[in-house]
Amino acid sequence: MSVQPLPPSSSVQLSAGQVLLDPVSIIKELIDNAIDAHAKSVFIEISSNTLDVIQVKDNGYGINPDDRGIVGQRFCTSKIRCFEDLAEVGGTTLGFRGEALNSLIQLAGRVELTTRIEGETAAVKMLLSKESGSGRSVSTSWYEIWLLIHV
Ligand SMILES: Nc1ncnc2c1ncn2[C@@H]1O[C@H](COP(=O)(O)OP(=O)(O)OP(=O)(O)O)[C@@H](O)[C@H]1O
Numbered sequence: 001m002s003v004q005p006l007p008p009s010s011s012v013q014l015s016a017g018q019v020l021l022d023p024v025s026i027i028k029e030l031i032d033n034a035i036d037a038h039a040k041s042v043f044i045e046i047s048s049n050t051l052d053v054i055q056v057k058d059n060g061y062g063i064n065p066d067d068r069g070i071v072g073q074r075f076c077t078s079k080i081r082c083f084e085d086l087a088e089v090g091g092t093t094l095g096f097r098g099e100a101l102n103s104l105i106q107l108a109g110r111v112e113l114t115t116r117i118e119g120e121t122a123a124v125k126m127l128l129s130k131e132s133g134s135g136r137s138v139s140t141s142w143y144e145i146w147l148l149i150h151v
């Protein structure tokens with residue numbers, strides 16, 4: 001399923017007012033996303049002061065090119081389309097609100113997301129920031145791992 005904005009009626013019902021407060025909650029959300037993307041491996045790098053580097057790489061299915069302009073915007077998710085879909089996804093996904101990446105961008109101010117999907121020859125690095133929203137992309141020759149988030 002592509003990443004789409006939830007209708008306002010559903011986002012109000014689902015909203016956790018989720019705020020990522022500390023490195024543990026950031027890493028937990030990124031691991032949840034990796035597992036939801038069927039990753040077999042997740043690599044976590046965190047600096048000893050827990051501030052300079054938080055980086056999570058996974059080899060799940062990555063983010064589709066069509067979704068790259070919207071990912072990271074609040075209440076945008078590929079996992080449900082409306083509140084009622086919760087009955088279907090129960091137990092099959094660790095997240096569904098479309099809030100975690102946006103909370104991370106709000107907290108960190110700037111997040112680098114590098115992704116490649118199967119069939120793409122090069123990965124794409126995106127700089128997600130509070131000011132620019134999701135968007136600006138640059139190609140990168142990095143191609144071994146399919147999704148990397150650097151906070
Ligand atoms: N590691 C990843 N691999 C592939 N797609 C991802 C990954 N992380 C995020 N995404 C895509 O970005 C979307 C937004 O992620 P985000 O964590 O903000 O929301 P969510 O997982 O849908 O819900 P929640 O806020 O409850 O975690 C996801 O729905 C998914 O489509």
Ligand SMILES: [Mg+2]
Pocket residue numbers: 029032033094095096100101
């Ligand atoms: Mg998530």
